[in-house]
Amino acid sequence: MADDFRYAQPKQYQRLFLKDDIRPDGRPVTGCREVKIHCNTVSSALGSAMVCFGNTRVIAGIKGRFAEPTINNPSSGYIIPNVSLPGLCNTKYRPGMPVDKAISISHKLESISTDVTDLMELCIVPGKVVWCLYLDVVCINDDGNVLDAAVLAMTAALFNTWLPTTHINEETGLVTVVPGGEKTKMILKFLPVTVTLSVFDDVTLPDPCESEEQIEAGTVTCCVDENSKMRAMWASADLPDDMMAAALLYIQKRASVLLSVLRKVSQRDTP
Amino acid sequence: MPDPKRNCGPEDAIEPPVLYTEKQAGKPLDKNNKRSDGRKWDELRPLYMKVGIITKAQGSVYLEMGDTKTYSSHLRTKEIIRRDEFSLKGKVFCEFKFMPFSRIHYCEQRQSFEEKMISKTISDAMEGVILLEKFPKAQVDISIQVIQDDGSALSLALTAASIALINANIEIKDLVVGTTLRFFDSNELLVDPTIEEEHGPFSKYPGGAGFHMAVLPSLAQISSLKQTGRIEQSQARDCIETCWESCLRLATGIKKLLKEANEEDVQR
Numbered sequence: 001m002a003d004d005f006r007y008a009q010p011k012q013y014q015r016l017f018l019k020d021d022i023r024p025d026g027r028p029v030t031g032c033r034e035v036k037i038h039c040n041t042v043s044s045a046l047g048s049a050m051v052c053f054g055n056t057r058v059i060a061g062i063k064g065r066f067a068e069p070t071i072n073n074p075s076s077g078y079i080i081p082n083v084s085l086p087g088l089c090n091t092k093y094r095p096g097m098p099v100d101k102a103i104s105i106s107h108k109l110e111s112i113s114t115d116v117t118d119l120m121e122l123c124i125v126p127g128k129v130v131w132c133l134y135l136d137v138v139c140i141n142d143d144g145n146v147l148d149a150a151v152l153a154m155t156a157a158l159f160n161t162w163l164p165t166t167h168i169n170e171e172t173g174l175v176t177v178v179p180g181g182e183k184t185k186m187i188l189k190f191l192p193v194t195v196t197l198s199v200f201d202d203v204t205l206p207d208p209c210e211s212e213e214q215i216e217a218g219t220v221t222c223c224v225d226e227n228s229k230m231r232a233m234w235a236s237a238d239l240p241d242d243m244m245a246a247a248l249l250y251i252q253k254r255a256s257v258l259l260s261v262l263r264k265v266s267q268r269d270t271p
Numbered sequence: 272m273p274d275p276k277r278n279c280g281p282e283d284a285i286e287p288p289v290l291y292t293e294k295q296a297g298k299p300l301d302k303n304n305k306r307s308d309g310r311k312w313d314e315l316r317p318l319y320m321k322v323g324i325i326t327k328a329q330g331s332v333y334l335e336m337g338d339t340k341t342y343s344s345h346l347r348t349k350e351i352i353r354r355d356e357f358s359l360k361g362k363v364f365c366e367f368k369f370m371p372f373s374r375i376h377y378c379e380q381r382q383s384f385e386e387k388m389i390s391k392t393i394s395d396a397m398e399g400v401i402l403l404e405k406f407p408k409a410q411v412d413i414s415i416q417v418i419q420d421d422g423s424a425l426s427l428a429l430t431a432a433s434i435a436l437i438n439a440n441i442e443i444k445d446l447v448v449g450t451t452l453r454f455f456d457s458n459e460l461l462v463d464p465t466i467e468e469e470h471g472p473f474s475k476y477p478g479g480a481g482f483h484m485a486v487l488p489s490l491a492q493i494s495s496l497k498q499t500g501r502i503e504q505s506q507a508r509d510c511i512e513t514c515w516e517s518c519l520r521l522a523t524g525i526k527k528l529l530k531e532a533n534e535e536d537v538q539r
Contacts, residue, residue: 086416176290
């Protein structure tokens with residue numbers, strides 16, 4: 001019967017829980033789900049990571065190709081992020097063209113990832129050959145808050161990316177990759193992490209699960225780096241000033257927790 | 272062709288050429304009759320299976336064999352709304368996709384021709400196994416994503432699809448178990464090849480033939496068979512028999528794991 005009430009009147013259902021300062025899945029109002037990160041899970045990729053926020057599971061992987069740089073930036077490489085929400089992860093997605101949600105998350109990842117590394121490091125032969133890194137984030141299970149999981153997976157994958165050394169043939173100018181050669185670790189300028197708060201009825205709920213996402217009034221997402229600098233912010237809800245200030249404080253704390261988990265796991269999973 | 276809905280990189284990006292300095296060709300079996308990863312010719316890689324891993328799907332499984340890892344899920348059985356597609360028997364729709372970072376070369380986000388062919392192979396195999404008369408006017412959706420392809424991806428995906436359907440309590444005649452086999456001109460057979468041994472663009476050993484076979488173990492029927500390359504008829508028979516035996520061995524392992532997973536569920 002509780003299930004019937006939940007389907008018929010989801011907002012009322014949530015309000016009944018929030019009255020007792022608890023959320024329908026048992027978390028306190030400011031509680032987040034357990035974060036698990038595994039790095040270097042896919043050996044065919046240059047760098048990879050799997051992130052789980054409770055049941056939401058996301059895998060990011062990086063593959064590299066050679067490309068010609070643009071005329072405006074002859075020594076800059078490319079990082080191309082793409083997020084895919086395949087039919088696998090939730091019954092509401094169908095196979096085929098990417099869903100609006102996937103496109104919106106891809107755009108957010110793109111705006112964060114343009115600065116995350118010095119693209120000059122990806123240059124091999126200026127004006128001729130640069131690395132083009134394809135960063136693909138695939139969601140396996142969508143139980144809400146895919147954006148945060150995708151950004152954390154992107155950061156973890158980039159943090160654990162090893163670029164193979166290249167060899168340039170002087171006569172022909174052909175650039176090849178040395179098989180089994182040394183690899184250089186990619187250096188990131190900062191480690192971006194996002195925290196999303198869902199706004200429902202004048203209460204902000206961090207790390208919303210899928211049922212909470214469907215009834216929320218809007219979200220506030222903030223991208224923070226390890227020096228507590230704000231890198232990007234997206235808000236689609238109207239929050240009064242004091243709540244916004246409290247939200248930002250919470251976001252900073254949560255971001256530092258996520259980054260400490262990331263650092264610990266990177267040390268553990270380094271091959 | 273640029274895809275407007277996805278971030279496409281520069282159009283002229285190419286795979287980094289790898290130049291091997293030493294002669295890399297070798298023999299599939301060395302003098303102790305062991306393969307490069309220490310297995311014998313008919314040894315399968317260790318299997319890891321976890322069911323129910325995707326909470327938002329009706330049934331799902333994560334299957335790993337050696338380094339080939341795949342997720343499969345059955346999402347929903349939905350009604351076909353278009354009137355001209357009405358039939359008393361249900362339909363099967365399968366979506367198979369390699370994740371972009373799963374293979375040696377980068378795979379595009381859009382389904383390539385090869386993936387569409389594999390999707391069709393899996394849905395054809397499943398059509399013979401699912402009791403579609405129980406789903407009139409409905410469509411059974413299966414979705415498979417391969418995280419890493421280290422050989423035998425098609426067989427593993429087919430096995431994973433059937434386990435996901437079992438986990439979703441869809442009525443099927445039998446478990447479908449698949450294995451891949453590689454046959455060489457030197458009359459050597461390798462069961463469950465890795466990507467370096469498998470017949471395909473990344474094979475270190477050219478020539479010969481590659482077999483993929485899926486079997487219904489309790490009913491003793493072949494569900495799917497695919498051969499690429501060139502082989503004599505008598506040798507093909509040997510290959511089919513070897514595939515059959517490996518499938519049966521794999522099936523006993525999977526049934527045991529499914530039973531244990533079921534008991535855990537019941538205890539909870």
